[in-house]
Amino acid sequence: MESELRGRVEKEMDRLLRPKVINMVVKLTTNLPIKSTEDFCFGYIVGDIIVGTFEEARVRYGREPTPEEINEALDIITRRTMEIKGAIKFATSR
Numbered sequence: 221m222e223s224e225l226r227g228r229v230e231k232e233m234d235r236l237l238r239p240k241v242i243n244m245v246v247k248l249t250t251n252l253p254i255k256s257t258e259d260f261c262f263g264y265i266v267g268d269i270i271v272g273t274f275e276e277a278r279v280r281y282g283r284e285p286t287p288e289e290i291n292e293a294l295d296i297i298t299r300r301t302m303e304i305k306g307a308i309k310f311a312t313s314r
Contacts, residue, residue, distance in 0.1 A: 225276055225285075229293050232272050233300060236265050242311040261308045266297055 235241060245264050249257045273293040277285035285293075297304075 225273070225280070225289060226292060226296070228276050229269060229273055229296050232269060233265075233296065233304075236268060237304065237307045239307075239311060242307050246308075246311050257312050258305070258308050261311075262304060265304055265308075269293060269297055 242261065245261045246257060248264075249260050252260070254260050270290070270293060273285055273290060277283060277289060
């Protein structure tokens with residue numbers, strides 16, 4: 221993955237993990253027929269990162285991301301899963 225693209229993925233992850241953003245995502249779930257707010261929030265964050273990776277490659281480089289770039293974005297998500305879940309758990313426990 222281009223180092224700039226990798227940096228943008230990491231920055232987007234940092235943005236998504238801010239309490240203000242996580243709290244907004246939790247609030248989205250109040251009227252939805254879902255079983256798990258935590259699972260919804262995790263899916264929202266992962267989906268945002270994946271879509272963001274595609275959009276960044278399209279806008280910045282005029283192409284689809286390579287399978288390697290998608291895998292690297294998934295590796296970043298995997299590496300930071302505990303951090304993501306911790307931020308969500310903190311937001312939902314209040």
